[in-house]
Amino acid sequence: MALTENTYTGNGSTTLYTFSFPYLEETDVKVSLDGTIVTTYTFANSSTIQFVTAPGSGVAIRIYRDTAIEEAKATFFTGSAIRAEDLNTNFKQSLYTVQENNNETAEALADSATALTTANTALSTANTASTNASTAVTTANTALSTANAASSAASTATTTANNASTIATNALNTANSASTTATSAAADAATAVSTANTASTNASAAVTTANTANTNASAAVSTANTAASDAASAVSTANTANTTANTALDNANDAVTLADRAINLGAKSFGDLYAAISGSAGSKIIDLGNLTTGCANDHFTGESGGTSAYTCALGCSTFALGTL
Numbered sequence: 001m002a003l004t005e006n007t008y009t010g011n012g013s014t015t016l017y018t019f020s021f022p023y024l025e026e027t028d029v030k031v032s033l034d035g036t037i038v039t040t041y042t043f044a045n046s047s048t049i050q051f052v053t054a055p056g057s058g059v060a061i062r063i064y065r066d067t068a069i070e071e072a073k074a075t076f077f078t079g080s081a082i083r084a085e086d087l088n089t090n091f092k093q094s095l096y097t098v099q100e101n102n103n104e105t106a107e108a109l110a111d112s113a114t115a116l117t118t119a120n121t122a123l124s125t126a127n128t129a130s131t132n133a134s135t136a137v138t139t140a141n142t143a144l145s146t147a148n149a150a151s152s153a154a155s156t157a158t159t160t161a162n163n164a165s166t167i168a169t170n171a172l173n174t175a176n177s178a179s180t181t182a183t184s185a186a187a188d189a190a191t192a193v194s195t196a197n198t199a200s201t202n203a204s205a206a207v208t209t210a211n212t213a214n215t216n217a218s219a220a221v222s223t224a225n226t227a228a229s230d231a232a233s234a235v236s237t238a239n240t241a242n243t244t245a246n247t248a249l250d251n252a253n254d255a256v257t258l259a260d261r262a263i264n265l266g267a268k269s270f271g272d273l274y275a276a277i278s279g280s281a282g283s284k285i286i287d288l289g290n291l292t293t294g295c296a297n298d299h300f301t302g303e304s305g306g307t308s309a310y311t312c313a314l315g316c317s318t319f320a321l322g323t324l
Contacts, residue, residue, distance in 0.1 A: 001106065002099040005064030010055030018048045019063040024073060024092060032062045067096040191216065 006019040010033075023029050031041055033055055044050040055061055073093045074086030 001103065004096075004100050004103045005062060007063075008061040010057060010059035010061055012057040013054050015051045015054045016044055016048055017051075017061060017063060020047065021065050022092075022096075023065050024067060024089065024096065028065055028067045028096075030064055030066045032064075034060050035062075065096065065100060067093055067100060069093070069097050 003021045005021065006017075008017050019029070026043055029043075029049075031038055031049060040052045041049050042052075049063055073089045074083075076082055076086070
């Protein structure tokens with residue numbers, strides 16, 4: 001492929017740029033900056049362009065040939081001499097034009113290929129975008145469904161927590177009314193109620209906390225029942241103790257009665273009785289339980305036969321002093 005252009009990139013300071021393609025006239029040489037044709041330059045020599053102002057940094061510089069084809073460079077008239085130079089000039093004009101067209105066609109084809117590649121890439125990107133959009137719609141629908149399900153689950157959890165709170169409150173009231181022994185259990189139930197109320201703001205934690213509240217409430221009821229049972233046992237024990245005390249009181253009363261009887265008996269002949277037993281009053285205690293069987297203790301009224309025996313006032317048998 002024949003060379004018909006040279007390209008550079010400006011740096012903001014260089015003004016001289018050379019080119020290496022042949023041309024017929026200076027007007028056939030064109031210059032563009034970033035794709036825009038400019039005329040702010042001169043020919044420093046036959047193969048060098050000099051810009052009035054250096055192109056800026058990064059500016060695309062193109063120096064190219066665009067041979068004029070409006071008319072032939074040389075014209076031949078009838079009967080005139082035909083010079084080889086004129087023929088060569090016309091041949092070069094045609095040749096340069098063909099070269100330029102070929103290069104432009106090649107560039108156009110390259111641009112078309114690039115455009116096709118870009119279009120295919122754009123189509124692929126569009127297809128991918130369409131697929132991604134469909135996936136996004138599906139994902140959004142799934143997310144919406146999941147969100148609705150989560151909302152329903154949260155509502156259910158809240159209801160469960162409220163029910164648990166009610167149960168815990170009832171358990172607390174039962175525990176408080178059961179016994180003062182259930183005070184600590186009532187505190188646990190109150191904690192369970194507080195935990196259940198807090199759990200309503202967190203759906204997932206609410207169920208667990210509510211279940212814990214139910215367990216604590218059940219424990220509170222159990223504790224209250226145990227306390228009631230213990231109280232019943234205490235009442236039973238107290239009743240038994242009362243019965244035992246009453247029995248002891250009866251026995252004591254009986255003992256007092258017996259003592260009174262013994263005193264009454266001793267008062268009738270106390271001095272003689274003691275003198276007969278030991279020779280000195282008060283040296284021994286009379287055992288009234290050894291009195292002869294068949295006579296009540298209060299039946300004895302006096303001596304019989306000196307100091308050797310007592311006689312029952314009601315006619316019971318006598319007893320010897322030795323048996324006292």
